[in-house]
Amino acid sequence: MIIKLPDGNEMIYESEKSLFEVANDISPSLKKRCIVAEVNGKIVDMNTIVSEDVSLRFITDSEPEALEVLRHSTAHLLAETVKKIYPHAHFGVGPTIEDGFYYDIDLGEDIISEHDLKNIEREMKKIASQNSKIVRGVLSKEEALSFFNDDPYKVELINELPVDEEISIYKQTHFTDLCRGPHLPGTKWIKHFKLLSVAGAYWRGNSDNIQLTRIYGTVFFKKEELDEHLHLIEERKKRDHRKLGKQLDLFMLSEYGPGFPFWLPNGMALRRELEGFWYDVHLKENYKLIQTPIMLNKDLWEVSGHWANYRESMYTSTIDDHEFAIKPMNCPGGMLVYKRDIHSYKDFPLKIGELGLVHRHEASGALAGLFRVRNFTQDDAHIFMTEDQIVQEIKELVRLFDYMYSVFNLDYYIELSTRPEDKYIGEISTWDKSEKALADALDEMGKEYKINPGDGAFYGPKLDFKLRDSMKRIWQCGTIQLDMNLPERFDLTYIDHNGEKKRPVMLHRALYGSIERFIGILIEHYAGAFPTWMAPIQVKVIPVNNDYHLNFSVKILNDLKAKGVRAEIDQRDEKLGYKIREAQTKKIPYQLVIGDKEVESKTVNYRRYGEQKQQVVSKNDFLRMILEEIKAKR
RNA sequence: GCUCCUAUAGUUUAAUGGUAAAACACAGCAAUGGUAAUGCUGAAAUUCAAGUUCGAUUCUCGGUAGGAGCACCA
Numbered sequence: 003m004i005i006k007l008p009d010g011n012e013m014i015y016e017s018e019k020s021l022f023e024v025a026n027d028i029s030p031s032l033k034k035r036c037i038v039a040e041v042n043g044k045i046v047d048m049n050t051i052v053s054e055d056v057s058l059r060f061i062t063d064s065e066p067e068a069l070e071v072l073r074h075s076t077a078h079l080l081a082e083t084v085k086k087i088y089p090h091a092h093f094g095v096g097p098t099i100e101d102g103f104y105y106d107i108d109l110g111e112d113i114i115s116e117h118d119l120k121n122i123e124r125e126m127k128k129i130a131s132q133n134s135k136i137v138r139g140v141l142s143k144e145e146a147l148s149f150f151n152d153d154p155y156k157v158e159l160i161n162e163l164p165v166d167e168e169i170s171i172y173k174q175t176h177f178t179d180l181c182r183g184p185h186l187p188g189t190k191w192i193k194h195f196k197l198l199s200v201a202g203a204y205w206r207g208n209s210d211n212i213q214l215t216r217i218y219g220t221v222f223f224k225k226e227e228l229d230e231h232l233h234l235i236e237e238r239k240k241r242d243h244r245k246l247g248k249q250l251d252l253f254m255l256s257e258y259g260p261g262f263p264f265w266l267p268n269g270m271a272l273r274r275e276l277e278g279f280w281y282d283v284h285l286k287e288n289y290k291l292i293q294t295p296i297m298l299n300k301d302l303w304e305v306s307g308h309w310a311n312y313r314e315s316m317y318t319s320t321i322d323d324h325e326f327a328i329k330p331m332n333c334p335g336g337m338l339v340y341k342r343d344i345h346s347y348k349d350f351p352l353k354i355g356e357l358g359l360v361h362r363h364e365a366s367g368a369l370a371g372l373f374r375v376r377n378f379t380q381d382d383a384h385i386f387m388t389e390d391q392i393v394q395e396i397k398e399l400v401r402l403f404d405y406m407y408s409v410f411n412l413d414y415y416i417e418l419s420t421r422p423e424d425k426y427i428g429e430i431s432t433w434d435k436s437e438k439a440l441a442d443a444l445d446e447m448g449k450e451y452k453i454n455p456g457d458g459a460f461y462g463p464k465l466d467f468k469l470r471d472s473m474k475r476i477w478q479c480g481t482i483q484l485d486m487n488l489p490e491r492f493d494l495t496y497i498d499h500n501g502e503k504k505r506p507v508m509l510h511r512a513l514y515g516s517i518e519r520f521i522g523i524l525i526e527h528y529a530g531a532f533p534t535w536m537a538p539i540q541v542k543v544i545p546v547n548n549d550y551h552l553n554f555s556v557k558i559l560n561d562l563k564a565k566g567v568r569a570e571i572d573q574r575d576e577k578l579g580y581k582i583r584e585a586q587t588k589k590i591p592y593q594l595v596i597g598d599k600e601v602e603s604k605t606v607n608y609r610r611y612g613e614q615k616q617q618v619v620s621k622n623d624f625l626r627m628i629l630e631e632i633k634a635k636r
Numbered sequence: 637g638c639u640c641c642u643a644u645a646g647u648u649u650a651a652u653g654g655u656a657a658a659a660c661a662c663a664g665c666a667a668u669g670g671u672a673a674u675g676c677u678g679a680a681a682u683u684c685a686a687g688u689u690c691g692a693u694u695c696u697c698g699g700u701a702g703g704a705g706c707a708c709c710a
Binding site: 104113114115116117198199200201202203204207208209210213214215216218244248249255256257260308311312315330331362364365366367368369370374422425457458459460461464478483510544546547548549550551575576577578579580581582583584585586587593595597598599607609614616 | 641667669701
């Protein structure tokens, strides 16, 4: 048989060989470094036997595929160790994830908490150091069922496999697990790992099922890589918006209002800047701006379908014996505004924007800083138009989103979410048409996107714009939702060119998504060091000595404030170094130090946040420079 | 909502079955010079409720809030 290698060389054998033997024939040192191998495009274990012509690539510990195998095998080692300490444990699934692995375990009455992880880690090291081989075995479905008959979760998984499926198992020391593989040749590779956290996780991701104990961990081939990763986790924690929000006095949360953020003066400055930018852009883009009430009669929510589909998340109250609900969305109010007038096709696309405060009763466990709150401001807009205008309008929107996100230097990716399995309103044919319109627009623009089946809103499919936070968690910010249902329910009409009444189509769209969440993302994105245009305090003026330099410092302060720059003066009787330190820890973009030289020559000595170098320019030049920077949104 | 963890001055941390230590911040006084912390003094806290106990901030239980996840996220 002939084995083709990636470099074009061929190995020729008379009889079957294991991949180890082949690697050894190339070089014994290669054999030592091989984790798995790719045979005819499929990744397999090193002790796989080849008996016919194949193309073969060895995968050593420096390649990404190997890391995944290491993580998977470490999950098995974790399971083996847990089984040893808790012999009655049953196992769910133990896959690799982006930064490591986890294993879901049913511990019965026992509880594992984070304090126990050290102990489990120690035991894992002990077991790994026995350097057990990891050996693949194959069972029929029937054999597998009897082999795992004590493991209810594995039985459930096996039962779902096809009857004639060849089922593989992996055995190491005293532990055998059902697994597709491939795995490391042996446990000796597992050295640099750490168990990170414990959490509950529903079996098969379904909240009707029992909750298993999930242990998260990570592992690398090299100690430096592990250390670097752990360091990265620490760094991410430092830019957590909850922590920075406190340090920089941006917002607060109170026990009296879980999930209802309070905006402090600094956060408010940031917020107003974002809202101002939003209003400016939308007026330029020919949007009309409105504001609809926070609270509206239940009858309205029945018409919109929210009462039937969204009631659990709505806050309600009674006014004069009538039931009212606080709006969880702005659209029904927007519908009423549309209906106030007769509309012509000539007005389309009609774009109506609203920064609307909505309230939603989110599950208590879902709340997370500004990322998941119970009241937030959506930068909403509803766009009314004819069906032929859909694709063009979506293209316009994607262009607008691109521009807005580029101002913040944010990367995003798009998901197309389609009709939910059961909670939806309207005809399936309408849904199909809507989904196609969204996809067509993206295709025409050459934008890549991922399809997210069943994740659409109950009233229509949507494009979601996803951004990543410092913990690498993904959050939805912008969204474009096609709605062919609400116009029906509210009996919206327009007059077409023949003078006939027609039904318009509608888009909901939000760009920031929620201003709260977007600010949370920005805090982490900039690590609290905001660009000048949106920094809560843009300039800190620091006189060297109040007796001699205060007058000129105040003059500078007043000039800055007169031009709308958010400037403050630090005239406390403190040492210069003290005041500078504070300006730096508060991450203020410009600190101005004013002493004799500056007073004499009418200059300012500025230092930009993040830089060491001091620059001297005339007061007026500084004013010009900073105004230009703010105007350019830098 | 579910699993696990946590709760001490405004903030970040320490300690204890006999009511608590510090740093920063704050206030008062003194000092006053060039790019990350001047000194002294002061005021300031055990999340709430129940239980065990002679005595609970500490142990147990419950509530509330926060965290890590899961589920949810129109």
